[in-house]
Amino acid sequence: MMTPGKVVGVIRTAGQIGTTTMGAMMAVSFIIAGLTVTGSAALFTSGIISLGGGNVFVILILGAIASFILGMAGMFVSAYIFLAVTLVPAVIQVGHLNTIAVHLFILYWSMLSCITPPLQWRCSLPLP
Numbered sequence: 001m002m003t004p005g006k007v008v009g010v011i012r013t014a015g016q017i018g019t020t021t022m023g024a025m026m027a028v029s030f031i032i033a034g035l036t037v038t039g040s041a042a043l044f045t046s047g048i049i050s051l052g053g054g055n056v057f058v059i060l061i062l063g064a065i066a067s068f069i070l071g072m073a074g075m076f077v078s079a080y081i082f083l084a085v086t087l088v089p090a091v092i093q094v095g096h097l098n099t100i101a102v103h104l105f106i107l108y109w110s111m112l113s114c115i116t117p118p119l120q121w122r123c124s125l126p127l128p
Contacts, residue, residue: 028078035082045086049094056095063087064109071113080110 002010035041048066052059063083070079083106091102 025075025078028075032078032082041082041086045090048087049090052094054094056091056097059091059094060105063091063106067106067109068113071110076110076114079113080107083110 035044044066048062049059051062066087067079067083070082084103088099088102088106091097092099
């Protein structure tokens, strides 16, 4: 049974988790907002598409590298959101690929960026 003391404890714990998460995502959010407001996000997408030259395989490889690099900068969720808004629609339009498959491809590479050496601490955090 939830007593008033337990309710206060749950609210306190939720507040601590929320503040930690927001503190971690704040820096990456500023980077993404700067890219979006200045118009560099569209330039980023068109650059990847033009480098790929219409070849869907090369575009997906460049998207995986971009996702990997953006995920190393901070939270992988921010990298996924940025690429889901900018790159995924262009890849779907160029290659006529399945929407869910492209999203899962970008999500996979964003999550894989968490186990690179600069951010490998995310994998071993619960260990003593």
